[in-house]
């Protein structure tokens with residue numbers, strides 16, 4: 001049994017026919033009672049259903065967590081409520097445990113903003129709640145693109161902060177080394193306001209929350225912040241003068257739709273008009289980033305999801321109760337039956353696929369060829385980014401780290417294709433990378449249904465590199481040329497910044513938007 005959302009599935013909404021309740025899975029006042037009249041002066045905050053809010057279920061859109069309530073509120077929700085006086089609007093639909101790209105892997109019914117089109121995933125419900133104006137700001141999680149992708153497919157702004165900036169206490173983990181909490185809104189300004197309010201706060205309850213000393217060091221290295229330590233420069237006067245934007249040549253892939261490419265090029269023209277420079281750059285490890293992500297994320301997921309065994313968390317398979325009474329089987333065998341039944345019934349097909357994939361790549365026969373190789377690729381991806389950015393990565397010991405730290409952990413010698421430090425593709429001293437968020441406009445749900453899982457993974461090709469490197473990235477809507485074949489005009493352009501360059505990234509995004 002699912003929570004009541006299954007009974008009146010909030011599925012086939014169009015942008016015109018939507019009602020205020022469509023995107024809300026759980027709200028404090030109860031789904032059947034009408035929502036209180038909105039107070040226009042307050043932020044109405046939608047929260048993805050893998051982020052805890054006391055008094056509301058946190059089900060991660062999984063049958064295995066049917067009706068599950070976490071007895072506390074996630075730090076980030078509490079911070080936004082207390083610092084900014086936000087009111088919690090409700091919980092939003094998503095891909096089960098954050099695994100997916102179109103918010104179709106959910107027992108509540110898939111979400112979409114445009115009739116028959118993907119709203120992106122996994123934070124699709126959050127993006128649609130914002131797109132419909134039901135929430136002013138929505139919290140999502142982004143492990144490999146789950147905030148940026150829905151933002152691109154719903155014409156909203158989606159921001160993934162630097163890894164470790166926002167607290168993940170109270171957020172159900174998918175892949176711990178990649179998970180971030182981020183924000184979706186129609187404009188950049190409300191996101192900026194929230195980030196400014198909370199970006200310096202270490203949360204002792206979250207072991208991945210950056211300690212105060214590291215935050216101070218990160219800020220100290222960002223000389224451009226004039227007065228306040230967390231506020232980016234006011235770009236009103238100077239425009240984008242003095243800033244260099246890199247176009248990664250490896251992102252010009254075959255799968256990139258001509259409309260998205262043209263939209264991307266139009267953004268570069270806009271940047272140049274405002275005084276910014278645009279140069280091509282090379283990020284050679286990009287090609288392998290997607291494969292590395294789909295090894296690392298499922299491996300961490302398989303480990304995280306092992307706790308859902310029907311005993312400690314959530315739902316337990318009902319038929320297994322009678323098996324417990326059997327006196328013919330040993331208790332180990334009975335437990336095995338209980339686990340298998342609970343997990344078989346509780347997890348959806350994509351989650352099961354990830355568990356199998358992750359368990360395999362971590363197995364002794366595969367770990368060297370898959371998991372460790374993927375970690376090496378991750379180091380190379382990070383190094384590519386550090387090579388092109390003007391700012392150094394404040395997490396590295398030496399200012400111009402040559403990757404030797406990583407080499408101590410993972411031998412990169414057989415993998416590094418001797419990429420010259422000074423690439424022939426122009427200066428590597430850039431401030432931001434500029435690339436599409438997704439290769440196409442929102443795909444049709446009918447086409448997605450025919451795709452293999454691997455086709456779907458392909459959509460994440462532009463979002464996973466920043467995740468592997470823990471960098472801040474934002475998707476903002478971009479104008480697309482008209483097309484008679486594709487009437488949908490939603491497309492996102494992505495800006496990626498160096499680690500802890502979030503404030504400046506947001507300021508620039510606001511300027512370009």
Ligand code: GLN
Pocket residue numbers: 098099100101121122141142143144145146147174297460
């Ligand atoms: N689509 C990616 C995946 O399925 C990213 C998901 C996410 O960022 N949570 O893993």
